[in-house]
Amino acid sequence: MYDLTKFTLKNMTECGADLRKLGSGADSMEEVSDRIVRYLYEQFVDEQTDRPAFALVRFFKTHLYGELEASLQQHLTAASPDQPSDVLKCLTLLATVGDQPAWNSRYASEGHQVIPLASEQIVAQSPMISQLIKQFGLETSSVLSPDPELLVDLEQKTFNVFHVPAAIASPYVPAQQEFVIPCGIQSVLGFGGMLPSGNIIAVILFSKVPISRNTADMFKTLALNTKMAVLPFDRGTIFRK
Template sequence: MHDLSTFSLDDMISCGAMLRGLGEGARSMEDTAGRVVRALYENLARPATGERSCALVRFFETERFDALPADPRKFAQRMAGGEALAPDTTCLQLLATAGDEPAWNDPRASAGHVAIPLPSETALARMPMIARLCAQLGIATSSVLRPARFTELAERTYDVFHVEHAAESPYVPAKASFVERYGIRSVVGCGGILPSGQMFAVLLFSKVHVEPATAQLFRPLALAIKLAILPWSFAEQEDPTTSEARRAREVVSCAP
């Protein structure tokens, strides 16, 4: 276990090695994402008591509207109201979730995040947390809304999303029903762009205070997570040996 309140470089290396191997034997991107959120939720805890550091961990990925499974596609269309969504509309899909509440352990049970349509930059701007996530990771909104395969963006290393004081931040919604009720103190996120052009992001809603220096340790973890899900990025089915994958291996290869 790794205590998020005292998360160190050694913790990052060990955690990265764990995350890197989660794709082995997985059946799908969703399966791998489920392993990632479950591993983070269960392993970020106080070793002495087992008390978990996070109330909720979620894994999101962007996907074309016409590529969504049937149920998320119906959800996205309902979210759009009367507006018909174009087949290539980017949607933010909740691939996996793990948390303190039973409903937080099944993405299909989410009330508002199963698949969120993002037809325009205006629509993205109406979601301050997601817009801020893209900004802090260093991902242009145009890259999210109009992804391109084999993009050079997939070779970049991205920054982290960090809200140090969740109760005071305009970027974290549901203050009374979520932040206050579950004692959310900080939010940390990491992610990047896959060779397919899709964005992925993992968000951790922490019950312990996470300082900026600690949040930066999640930057290499994004590479470890990316390595775990890389085989499911269709653009690299035949060649998962890009410099991005090699760099991810190097980051965590020194783990015991």
């Protein structure tokens, strides 16, 4: 078990080694991502309450609309009057776990199962997504349509973390009245990276314990371990059969 207020380099190394092993024996990226979010939810504990430190942990991946499973395509078209292009980049929820029953299935998510990233202007209208991309150290254009000539450099880059130390009243954390305040969210932390396919993975942690900048920075290393766990499925099976 780990305490976010006392997270050490030794803890980071141990946690990273565990994350890296979570891909062993899996049949899809979804299965690995589910293991990752559950590991993080179960292993980080608030010592004051002996309860999970994170209210909600989610794993997202960008994915082309044309390669989404049928249920996600239908979910998206039901909310849009226009037929999406097969090359539309979508931010797709692969795994979720949290304090409330509805947060433990990606199919139960009302607004985050699949989020179309139709243009830079559309992304800019979503403060959390646009800030996550910015803090990762990316341009929105490289997320929507990676330049093949730059892809190797981006894929090998160590991304920064997305860190909101004080979630309450932050313009980058939506649903303040419905989620942040009633659920006691203190900080938000996101980490991830770019896969060889040009798709982005991002794990987002909504914490009931304040997360310092020093602790947040240690998750850069955990991002690399997470990437290694899902890497075998980058051009393979994404969704559970």
